[in-house]
Amino acid sequence: MPVLTRLIPSPVVVDIRAGALDDLAGILADQRISSSGRLAFAISGGSGQKLREKVAPALTGADWYEVCDGTIDSAVKLADDMKGNRYDAVVGLGGGKIIDVAKYAAARVGLPLVAVATNLAHDGLCSPISILDNDNGRGSYGVPSPIAMVIDLDVVREAPVRFVRSGIGDAISNISAIADWELSHRIKGENVDGLAAAMARTAGESVLRHPGGVGDDEFLTVLAEALVLSGIAMSISGDSRPSSGACHEISHAFDLLYPKRAASHGEQCGLGAAFAMHLRGAHEQAGLFAEVLRRHGLPVTPDEIGFSPDEFVRAVEYAPQTRPGRFTILEHLDLTHDQIRDAYADYAKTISS
Numbered sequence: 001m002p003v004l005t006r007l008i009p010s011p012v013v014v015d016i017r018a019g020a021l022d023d024l025a026g027i028l029a030d031q032r033i034s035s036s037g038r039l040a041f042a043i044s045g046g047s048g049q050k051l052r053e054k055v056a057p058a059l060t061g062a063d064w065y066e067v068c069d070g071t072i073d074s075a076v077k078l079a080d081d082m083k084g085n086r087y088d089a090v091v092g093l094g095g096g097k098i099i100d101v102a103k104y105a106a107a108r109v110g111l112p113l114v115a116v117a118t119n120l121a122h123d124g125l126c127s128p129i130s131i132l133d134n135d136n137g138r139g140s141y142g143v144p145s146p147i148a149m150v151i152d153l154d155v156v157r158e159a160p161v162r163f164v165r166s167g168i169g170d171a172i173s174n175i176s177a178i179a180d181w182e183l184s185h186r187i188k189g190e191n192v193d194g195l196a197a198a199m200a201r202t203a204g205e206s207v208l209r210h211p212g213g214v215g216d217d218e219f220l221t222v223l224a225e226a227l228v229l230s231g232i233a234m235s236i237s238g239d240s241r242p243s244s245g246a247c248h249e250i251s252h253a254f255d256l257l258y259p260k261r262a263a264s265h266g267e268q269c270g271l272g273a274a275f276a277m278h279l280r281g282a283h284e285q286a287g288l289f290a291e292v293l294r295r296h297g298l299p300v301t302p303d304e305i306g307f308s309p310d311e312f313v314r315a316v317e318y319a320p321q322t323r324p325g326r327f328t329i330l331e332h333l334d335l336t337h338d339q340i341r342d343a344y345a346d347y348a349k350t351i352s353s
């Protein structure tokens with residue numbers, strides 16, 4: 001019998017709203033998540049303590065684990081510390097680093113992961129990927145996607161605005177990543193998962209076209225939902241393809257070439273995406289990207305994050321090496337240093353007019 005449908009790996013609970021954290025105990029009491037109330041919370045030493053004070057009184061069956069950094073060592077230590085205790089689930093309560101550490105540790109001890117995100121910096125919140133620092137720099141580890149996803153907009157608004165800006169750049173870059181995926185399909189015959197592409201593209205477009213700004217709840221809701229949908233799109237495709245193309249290769253190149261000076265993930269991805277759209281000849285789209293990024297206070301040229309045009313050109317030149325095997329507009333055009341320099345000059349002229 002043919003398979004008539006497919007099951008999508010996705011959270012059983014997605015709760016995005018102002019005040020969601022006040023109801024965390026109720027959400028976690030969901031029988032599908034925790035029947036005994038025994039939960040292991042992973043939090044940071046700093047801002048995590050304040051959140052703990054807020055939610056701990058209603059969660060008497062919880063144990064609390066402090067995570068000091070986003071390394072694989074911390075993730076392994078968390079898993080080791082939890083061993084021997086019976087829990088229904090692990091709860092990652094914090095920013096991307098805490099959630100990534102909790103994701104990896106939960107996978108290691110075979111428990112489901114509840115992600116409670118305190119900022120909207122990137123689309124890794126709900127993805128099946130844990131990004132951790134290791135001895136070789138940084139690694140991406142495949143993990144199950146979260147069983148529940150909670151985002152309290154009141155908490156998100158308290159985080160520095162640059163976190164929200166970063167999430168905007170990451171969400172918008174989906175559109176460029178999908179264009180790369182479709183290019184690879186045309187040139188290389190790579191399979192495109194239509195459902196993953198639909199979700200990731202819709203997520204990107206909803207942020208790109210939303211008239212609101214970082215200060216209003218309606219916009220923050222759309223942004224949070226876009227980041228969650230991007231993560232589920234990655235679960236569907238089984239890799240980061242729906243949300244990561246030339247835009248992300250350029251961002252990774254910034255991280256690797258200029259580790260001390262790199263800007264935020266979303267700032268670099270947004271800039272990379274605008275430039276990638278220009279490279280593929282979609283000048284009108286590149287102009288729209290630049291206009292929206294500017295409106296939200298994101299950079300559209302490298303000097304706005306402290307890099308010279310030449311440093312940017314070097315990052316673009318190096319970018320394909322950051323993701324061997326991934327085919328994007330950069331691998332397709334295979335530009336020389338001088339050609340990238342000319343393309344950048346053309347881009348800078350186009351978006352300033």
Ligand SMILES: [Zn+2]
Pocket residue numbers: 122123170243244248265269
């Ligand atoms: Zn990203």
